[in-house]
Amino acid sequence: MDITxxxxxxxxxxxxxxxxxxxxxxxxxxxRELADTLGEKVVAVFPGYHISDQATxxxxxxxxxxLCIDAPELENYLTEPYAQAVFKVITTYxxxxxxxGATTIGRDLGPRLSARLETGLTADCTKLDxxxxxxxLMTRPAFGGNLMATIMCxxxxxxxxxxxxxxxxxxxKDQTRKGEVEFVDIxxxxxxxxxxxxxxTHKIDKGLKDISEARxxxxxxxxxxxKENFEKLQSLxxxxxxxxxxxxxxxxxxxxxxxxxxxxxxxxxxxxxVYFALGISGxxxxxxxxxxxEFIIAxxxxxxxxxFQVADLGIVGxxxxxxxxxxxxxxxxxxx
Amino acid sequence: MKIIVCIKQVPDTTEIKIDPVxxxxxxxxxxxxxxxxxxxxxxxxxxxxxEFGAHITVxxxxxxxxxxxxxxxxxxxxxxxxxxxxxxxxxxxxxxxSHALSGALRTLEYDLIIAGRQxxxxxxxxxxxxxxxxxxxxxxxxxxxxxxxAGDPFLRVxxxxxxxxxxxRVALPCMLTVLASANKARYMRVRGIVEAYGxxxxxxxxxxxxxxxxxxxxKGSPTWVNKAFTRGVKPAGTVHELTSEEAVDLIVGKLKExxxx
Amino acid sequence: xxxxxNKTEELFRQMICxxxxxxxxxxxxEIDEEERFPEETxxxxxxxxxxxxxxxxxxxxxxxxxxxxxxAVEELSRVCGTTGVILSAHTSLCVEPILxxxxxxxxxxxxxxxxxxxxxxxxxxxxxNAGTDAAGQQTYAVENGxxxxxxGTKIFITNANYSDVFIxxxxxxxxxxxxxxxxxxxEAGTPGFSIGxxxxxxxxxxxxxxxxxxxxxxxxxxxxxxxxxxxFKIAMITLDGGRIGIASQALGIAxxxxxxxxxxxxxxxxxxxxxxxxQNTQFQMAGLETKVQAARLLVYSAxxxxxxxxxxxxxxxxxxxxxxxxxxxxxTKAVQFHGGYGYTREYPVERMMRDAKITEIxxxxxxxxxxxxxxSLFPKK
Numbered sequence: 008m009d010i011t012x013x014x015x016x017x018x019x020x021x022x023x024x025x026x027x028x029x030x031x032x033x034x035x036x037x038x039r040e041l042a043d044t045l046g047e048k049v050v051a052v053f054p055g056y057h058i059s060d061q062a063t064x065x066x067x068x069x070x071x072x073x074l075c076i077d078a079p080e081l082e083n084y085l086t087e088p089y090a091q092a093v094f095k096v097i098t099t100y101x102x103x104x105x106x107x108g109a110t111t112i113g114r115d116l117g118p119r120l121s122a123r124l125e126t127g128l129t130a131d132c133t134k135l136d137x138x139x140x141x142x143x144l145m146t147r148p149a150f151g152g153n154l155m156a157t158i159m160c161x162x163x164x165x166x167x168x169x170x171x172x173x174x175x176x177x178x179x180k181d182q183t184r185k186g187e188v189e190f191v192d193i194x195x196x197x198x199x200x201x202x203x204x205x206x207x208t209h210k211i212d213k214g215l216k217d218i219s220e221a222r223x224x225x226x227x228x229x230x231x232x233x234k235e236n237f238e239k240l241q242s243l244x245x246x247x248x249x250x251x252x253x254x255x256x257x258x259x260x261x262x263x264x265x266x267x268x269x270x271x272x273x274x275x276x277x278x279x280x281v282y283f284a285l286g287i288s289g290x291x292x293x294x295x296x297x298x299x300x301e302f303i304i305a306x307x308x309x310x311x312x313x314x315f316q317v318a319d320l321g322i323v324g325x326x327x328x329x330x331x332x333x334x335x336x337x338x339x340x341x342x343x
Numbered sequence: 344m345k346i347i348v349c350i351k352q353v354p355d356t357t358e359i360k361i362d363p364v365x366x367x368x369x370x371x372x373x374x375x376x377x378x379x380x381x382x383x384x385x386x387x388x389x390x391x392x393x394e395f396g397a398h399i400t401v402x403x404x405x406x407x408x409x410x411x412x413x414x415x416x417x418x419x420x421x422x423x424x425x426x427x428x429x430x431x432x433x434x435x436x437x438x439x440x441s442h443a444l445s446g447a448l449r450t451l452e453y454d455l456i457i458a459g460r461q462x463x464x465x466x467x468x469x470x471x472x473x474x475x476x477x478x479x480x481x482x483x484x485x486x487x488x489x490x491x492x493a494g495d496p497f498l499r500v501x502x503x504x505x506x507x508x509x510x511x512r513v514a515l516p517c518m519l520t521v522l523a524s525a526n527k528a529r530y531m532r533v534r535g536i537v538e539a540y541g542x543x544x545x546x547x548x549x550x551x552x553x554x555x556x557x558x559x560x561x562k563g564s565p566t567w568v569n570k571a572f573t574r575g576v577k578p579a580g581t582v583h584e585l586t587s588e589e590a591v592d593l594i595v596g597k598l599k600e601x602x603x604x
Numbered sequence: 605x606x607x608x609x610n611k612t613e614e615l616f617r618q619m620i621c622x623x624x625x626x627x628x629x630x631x632x633x634e635i636d637e638e639e640r641f642p643e644e645t646x647x648x649x650x651x652x653x654x655x656x657x658x659x660x661x662x663x664x665x666x667x668x669x670x671x672x673x674x675x676a677v678e679e680l681s682r683v684c685g686t687t688g689v690i691l692s693a694h695t696s697l698c699v700e701p702i703l704x705x706x707x708x709x710x711x712x713x714x715x716x717x718x719x720x721x722x723x724x725x726x727x728x729x730x731x732x733n734a735g736t737d738a739a740g741q742q743t744y745a746v747e748n749g750x751x752x753x754x755x756g757t758k759i760f761i762t763n764a765n766y767s768d769v770f771i772x773x774x775x776x777x778x779x780x781x782x783x784x785x786x787x788x789x790x791e792a793g794t795p796g797f798s799i800g801x802x803x804x805x806x807x808x809x810x811x812x813x814x815x816x817x818x819x820x821x822x823x824x825x826x827x828x829x830x831x832x833x834x835x836f837k838i839a840m841i842t843l844d845g846g847r848i849g850i851a852s853q854a855l856g857i858a859x860x861x862x863x864x865x866x867x868x869x870x871x872x873x874x875x876x877x878x879x880x881x882x883q884n885t886q887f888q889m890a891g892l893e894t895k896v897q898a899a900r901l902l903v904y905s906a907x908x909x910x911x912x913x914x915x916x917x918x919x920x921x922x923x924x925x926x927x928x929x930x931x932x933x934x935x936t937k938a939v940q941f942h943g944g945y946g947y948t949r950e951y952p953v954e955r956m957m958r959d960a961k962i963t964e965i966x967x968x969x970x971x972x973x974x975x976x977x978x979x980s981l982f983p984k985k
């Protein structure tokens with residue numbers, strides 16, 4: 008493999024029901040940075056059906072060029088037709104870097120492609136950089152987040168990486184940017200495609216999920232008091248991505264929360280990326296269940312509350328006042 | 344039905360701690376377990392066996408100690424166990440691992456291959472789909488449930504998605520990657536435990552499998568670890584006495600800094 | 605004697621530890637609080653084969669060792685003393701006497717159902733006036749055609765309300781003294797057999813302890829277990845085995861209290877450091893750890909001897925005496941280390957302390973164990 012033949016940073020544009028997913032725009036933002044460092048282009052690979060009209064939008068998010076594959080075989084995401092389409096693009100255009108969102112789609116397609124291409128794939132990267140000799144540095148967590156590893160793929164191309172939604176930042180939308188849209192025709196191998204077919208798609212309101220799996224926990228204690236105030240916590244969790252509401256034992260005993268929401272020694276042990284301890288004083292049995300959280304934000308009226316000993320960010324104040332304000336601010340932020 | 348389940352022995356990452364002084368991983372005393380998603384896959388196979396009758400082969404690639412999870416699989420109800428172990432496999436990334444396993448699978452008969460979605464030590468979710476590609480099998484990942492009617496040449500599979508789930512029809516033979524949350528894996532059966540160590544353990548080296556050796560181990564791995572590091576010890580936090588508005592500014596600022604929003 | 609566990613036992617330890625942690629521990633406080641028999645747990649135990657660990661495969665069991673059964677009681681008791689004794693009473697006091705003294709017909713009739721857990725077993729010896737002095741049996745059985753008619757009352761019977769099969773001791777010939785006692789297999793639902801009042805206990809509150817009442821209860825002749833007049837001997841041998849089970853229950857409770865205390869003393873800070881950093885904590889805990897391990901060796905030794913068919917009555921008595929007293933000491937100190945929190949039901953150590961006490965009492969009090977041990981030192985000439 009002559010790796011000098013491969014250039015430019017390609018991004019897989021994930022769409023669902025023809026709606027471009029936010030993670031794709033985030034990756035375009037990152038790809039822009041990488042491509043600028045390399046002095047190369049950002050190319051968006053955009054497969055789907057009836058999606059052509061959206062291709063030009065991708066320029067304002069950082070793409071220099073869009074390779075659009077618009078075909079009825081691509082109406083719904085299925086591994087094989089998508090793999091065939093993207094494989095064709097990669098083997099024809101020879102990208103140096105190929106980025107995919109680490110969604111259930113990206114994590115299905117990515118490894119299938121990497122095997123077909125016989126190249127490396129680094130999953131769930133949290134950081135992407137370019138080394139001095141212009142190689143991609145892919146940093147990802149391992150061992151349940153205990154270890155970070157920087158991975159390289161120096162001998163084969165493309166250098167493939169998946170990145171979780173929410174990790175990279177979109178660039179500020181620039182509608183003055185222009186670029187070229189190219190349509191790619193694919194001859195699908197229908198025999199392979201027919202082996203899997205989509206029967207039904209169901210959307211379910213997952214409602215409450217296991218608190219030990221949430222990335223963000225909005226946790227309330229005695230200081231939150233009643234059910235009404237807990238609903239404010241629900242609203243806060245609702246505006247955050249992958250967030251759930253949990254509580255200390257006091258609120259379970261008071262009947263405000265169910266036991267499966269309880270954090271602590273007699274409840275669940277949690278390790279979210281962010282733990283909001285709202286009106287929780289921080290009794291030892293509560294701390295035992297959450298002190299391993301990545302980032303702890305505590306709000307409590309009592310400045311001597313033990314929760315502040317484990318908090319990364321401590322605010323002395325009334326959680327019941329701060330929470331609605333915070334919810335409102337976040338709603339506005341996310342609309343931007 | 345002949346089912347093969349690919350399993351992996353992993354350190355129980357929930358038991359791994361960071362040394363607060365040196366900032367390094369404490370691996371000592373961390374138990375090795377059967378990877379949870381793989382156990383979910385084995386349970387799915389066992390349920391098919393309970394209902395329709397099936398022959399279940401479990402296969403793992405790893406050091407000789409990985410035998411322990413194969414014995415565990417026997418105690419849960421597996422029928423045959425294969426341990427792929429050879430220095431030639433060492434240093435494999437996901438692609439090289441998938442080649443080694445595919446090399447072994449090519450020599451076996453199967454209607455269905457099951458793997459866990461991902462392993463808790465790497466969380467890559469790659470080996471299953473990569474095997475499917477090498478063996479030219481259709482794949483369904485993130486599988487929560489399988490329905491089968493005896494004699495059908497296909498499975499109806501429920502796949503988890505971000506929004507809910509999909510029902511897919513997939514032709515046999517195929518590869519499924521399964522979630523631990525798909526089912527509650529059974530405990531080992533006491534009688535199975537009593538008999539587990541008396542049963543045959545097939546130990547296969549690289550010579551025994553059907554694959555080009557250049558695709559194995561370190562030299563077959565396109566990716567390599569340039570550097571590994573722990574995130575170190577957490578610095579002490581700060582406590583602020585602020586108005587509600589100021590507090591909101593500070594929190595939103597931190598959340599942005601952490602890329603939460 | 606080597607107690608390095610073999611690989612099978614290691615694998616079993618892994619399974620039972622996982623089962624105890626995931627299925628039993630979450631219910632322990634609740635069943636204690638509600639004094640509720642954990643039927644759902646027993647059902648799950650049955651599915652895995654735990655109700656017939658050491659029963660031969662030919663009788664529907666798992667064909668495991670006695671030590672595996674003992675390890676199961678230990679691990680269950682580590683998180684819940686109630687669940688430990690349910691298994692111990694079922695196995696040691698009902699399954700084992702049928703296995704050891706039953707004829708082939710009885711074994712084929714009862715063991716598969718007991719080993720699969722479809723049926724639960726219990727044992728009835730103690731009476732209001734026959735406790736430690738078990739020879740004073742007042743329950744009696746008289747021959748009546750091709751059956752026995754049973755009359756009397758048994759008390760403090762573990763698993764009573766939920767058992768399907770009972771091993772019952774009754775006087776068949778008062779003139780013969782202990783040699784006039786016989787053992788019977790009695791099935792639940794037999795006319796004339798009813799369950800009396802359920803005890804309200806200090807500990808192991810989820811275990812169903814109740815009275816058995818026999819009023820002209822008619823039992824088929826073939827349900828005589830062992831020979832006529834062999835009942836007292838059967839009871840004593842059964843209790844020898846049962847003691848290893850209770851010793852293991854005590855060991856498990858002690859270990860559970862150690863686990864909780866080790867964790868708590870590292871988390872709890874006073875005077876600016878975790879209380880585990882104080883030498884008083886360290887020295888006391890070191891002493892307790894040594895006792896728990898000594899208890900374990902006594903318990904395993906008795907179990908291995910029983911498994912090998914060697915005499916073990918004295919070993920069982922020593923194991924129970926030492927393990928139960930160790931359990932009482934460890935749990936009492938565990939509560940002390942937990943301070944005020946330890947006295948509340950927020951933490952499990954107060955329950956463990958209540959559960960530990962019974963191990964010094966049932967299946968032979970500590971005093972009875974000393975009588976057994978002393979008897980081996982000073983044999984009757």
